[in-house]
Every structure is written in C-alpha cells, then in structure tokens.
Amino acid sequence: MALTYQSTRGQAPELDFYGVTMAGLAADGGLYLPKIWPQFSTSELAALAGVPYREAAARVLRPFVAPMLKDEVLSHLLQVAYASFVDPAITPLRQLDDRRWILELFHGPTLAFKDVALQFLGHLFEHFLSHNGQRLTVIGATSGDTGSAAIAALANRKNIDVFILYPHGRPSEIQRKQMTCVDAPNVHAMAIEGSFDDCQAIVKNLFNNASFRSQYNLAAVNSINWARILAQIVYYFFAAVKLGAPEKAVSFVVPTGNFGNVFAGYAAMKCGLPISKLAVASNRNDILTRFFASGTMQTEVVHATLSPSMDIQISSNFERLLFDLCQGNAGTVTTLTEELRKDGVFSISKHQLAMARQVFSAGTADDTETIKAIKDTYDNSGILLDPHTAVGLAVGGKLSRELPDPVVMLACAHPAKFPETIQRAIGITPELPAPVAALLRQPERLSLLPANVLTVQNFIAARVAS
Numbered sequence: 001m002a003l004t005y006q007s008t009r010g011q012a013p014e015l016d017f018y019g020v021t022m023a024g025l026a027a028d029g030g031l032y033l034p035k036i037w038p039q040f041s042t043s044e045l046a047a048l049a050g051v052p053y054r055e056a057a058a059r060v061l062r063p064f065v066a067p068m069l070k071d072e073v074l075s076h077l078l079q080v081a082y083a084s085f086v087d088p089a090i091t092p093l094r095q096l097d098d099r100r101w102i103l104e105l106f107h108g109p110t111l112a113f114k115d116v117a118l119q120f121l122g123h124l125f126e127h128f129l130s131h132n133g134q135r136l137t138v139i140g141a142t143s144g145d146t147g148s149a150a151i152a153a154l155a156n157r158k159n160i161d162v163f164i165l166y167p168h169g170r171p172s173e174i175q176r177k178q179m180t181c182v183d184a185p186n187v188h189a190m191a192i193e194g195s196f197d198d199c200q201a202i203v204k205n206l207f208n209n210a211s212f213r214s215q216y217n218l219a220a221v222n223s224i225n226w227a228r229i230l231a232q233i234v235y236y237f238f239a240a241v242k243l244g245a246p247e248k249a250v251s252f253v254v255p256t257g258n259f260g261n262v263f264a265g266y267a268a269m270k271c272g273l274p275i276s277k278l279a280v281a282s283n284r285n286d287i288l289t290r291f292f293a294s295g296t297m298q299t300e301v302v303h304a305t306l307s308p309s310m311d312i313q314i315s316s317n318f319e320r321l322l323f324d325l326c327q328g329n330a331g332t333v334t335t336l337t338e339e340l341r342k343d344g345v346f347s348i349s350k351h352q353l354a355m356a357r358q359v360f361s362a363g364t365a366d367d368t369e370t371i372k373a374i375k376d377t378y379d380n381s382g383i384l385l386d387p388h389t390a391v392g393l394a395v396g397g398k399l400s401r402e403l404p405d406p407v408v409m410l411a412c413a414h415p416a417k418f419p420e421t422i423q424r425a426i427g428i429t430p431e432l433p434a435p436v437a438a439l440l441r442q443p444e445r446l447s448l449l450p451a452n453v454l455t456v457q458n459f460i461a462a463r464v465a466s
C-alpha cells in the first residue's frame, strides 16, 4: 500500500509521494512528513553492509516511493543521478582516528552535499513530468550552494524552467560562477539588488500568489521539499552499516543551517537505524544551541561567518521535529510557529525538551575555532576540511563526552569552494577539481533586477517556454 504524507499544520490534503514531490510546501504553510515511518528490521539492516551506494539507496527509498516509482524506475533514476559523482563510492567514509570518521558528501558537480539530493530530484521531476505532460517552473532563492546545485541538477531538463534569485554581490566568486557560467536555455540566474531575505521574500510572495503558482506550475527545490530530505536519509544508513550497525549504534555530527540534513538523520533513526546521538553543530548563529539547552527558540540578528551556508536564524525544517515533539498535534505546531513568526520566540515543555535531548546534542563554534579545526586536522591527518565541516569537528570535540563511539562527521562541502578561508588557516590555496575549474572559465550569463516582486514576476512570465 502507498505511504501517505501529512502536513505538520494539519490543514492541507494528505498526499502520496508524487503529490509531495510536486507540492514542496503544503497548502497550509506546513511541511510534509510520512504518516507512518517505514521500519527496517535488524536483518534488513545487516544485509545492507557492503552493498554499493545505489543499491543501498534503492532498498532504503523503496518503501517511501512505492508504488509511484516501480523498482526498475527507481534503480534507473539512482543510476543516472549519481553518474555525475566523481567518487565511485558516491559518499566515501574516511577514518580520521580511532573513534572518528568523515563522511564525504561533496563529490557531486557543485562540490556540496546539496548535490546528493538535487541530482536525484532533477531526474525525479523529469520522470514525473514525462508522465503527466506538464511543465514545471522551479523558483528558488539562494545565498550560494542551493542555487548552484539546483542549476546543475536542472540545466537542459525537458519541461522545466529554473529561476534562481541571489543577492547581487553576496555569493562568493566560485558560487556565483557555478550559477552564471551554466549555458542552458532553461536556466536563469537572477542577481537581485537586495539581501538574501529580499530574494526569499520575493519567492515566498510568488508562491503565495495562487493564480501565478498554478498558471506556471511552481515547484520548490529547497529542503522544505520532502524528496530532498528523503534522498539524504540514505547516507546515514550507508555510513552506519559500514561501522557496525545494527549491532553497534553510531553518532553523527551535522553542521546545521536549515535543519534539513540533521532531520534526515532523525528520519533514519525513526526507520529503525540505531543512532546513539545526533549532534547539531552551529556557527556563531547559535539559535539551535540555545534551544537545545533551554527549550526556548528565540531569534536574534544573523551574523556573517566563515561558514555562510549556516548563517540562518529560523531553520525551516525544525518544524518537522517540532511536530514529533508535539506528538503529532498540528494545532500546537501551528500556534508555536505563529508565535515565532510574530514575537520571535516560543518555548516547549521540560518533558518535550528531555525527549529532544535523548536524541540531540548541540554546540557552537566561532570563526576562530573553525580556523583552528581546519589547521589542526590538516596538521594531524593531512585531511583538509571546508569551514562548515570544520564547525562540525570543533563542536564534535566539545561534545565528545556526550557522543558514544564511533562518531561520523558529515563533510558538507569541498574545501576548494572556500579558498580564502583555507588560505587563512594553512597558507595554501586548494585546487578546484578540473571539471569545476573548466566550467568557471565559461562566460557568465545573468540578469540584474531590482528587489521588486512585479518586475521578477514579469521577467519569469516572459521567459517560461510555452
């Protein structure tokens, strides 16, 4: 029987896997979650040991996507999605010392873990569209990594137009060129004269415009889309069984921004994967660290750090965990998220906090600690970390007493994506992998636009292929 998905706010229709993939955000503003978590037995987990990534992915994803995707279709989508990864292991696990491993998630085309989910989502969209005969307009706001990964995944796909808004002058040169050097007629990189928040506000406004949304069949590629979280569940299984699961439980340290990656770890646990602890690692933007210490979520101003993809205050995917902490009471979730939006603060009970802390630990590392983690790891093991991964290592060190062995550190981006920070830490500029360096030598194509909804709306309407 098909798994159904429900909204965290309880007021949107329940949907199947096809429905949630196409919807992104639920119609009531909530996020979709499976109504029942598929369970993997001890013997099914044991049988995953030594299985190649794509085959493991097929076994983990099957109960979430059947019967919309037949087994042979799922296998084909995984085959083509990960053909763009340069490492044959897709997400290789490297040993750091006697208790810590690094799970490298950055071997995809844009050198960040977002490729693991978006390469799959791109092929999934195309598959669904080839069956329903529709066109899709993907619109997204980005501070850097999501936009480039979405463009790499969707360039030249049939029946899809992609519009990515980024704040003019803000992404790094590498991040910008990964968006603007892609020569594909369906890709539109839009430099907005404003901040990331302005970009996000424009995108939200377009999604809330019901007639525009349905006329152009808008779709979301940020991690509110369940299919993105789903694709990321796989590598938690993949790493844990390599390190002895199901007999042994494993801890993970996850550099966190929007709470998507770490929620995928939580989802793996809900499916029966033995995880001892999930450590939520933050930079100076420590709202989640404060939450897991006090039970109060309170926003502050956002600080710019060396790990920009984690410079976030409100983590949108946190709502998925909140739904569980409220034992599926969508009314309470709605009230609390509304309080956060209006007053910038909400609190959960002592009992709920205790529940959360059984699974999660949390910690913060500032820029100085980030630089030190890059340098120390390089000096001690020759492994070069990107600044986001380095936040994870620094926090993992602080929390080591709370994290039972073995510990897996998620490596979120390739160090060459952040050359200035690496230069500052160890005095060496890392080299970009050849295919990325070649792409960045191509001419740039972008449109500079004011931070105005109507201008953006007209720009999109004029360019969607009809």
Ligand SMILES: *Cc1c(COP(=O)(O)O)cnc(C)c1O
Pocket: 112, 113, 114, 145, 146, 223, 255, 256, 257, 258, 259, 260, 261, 262, 309, 310, 388, 412, 413
């Ligand atoms: C997106 C991103 C993060 C944050 O991940 P979330 O799923 O939003 O928590 C961390 N590091 C890098 C390099 C990223 O691109």
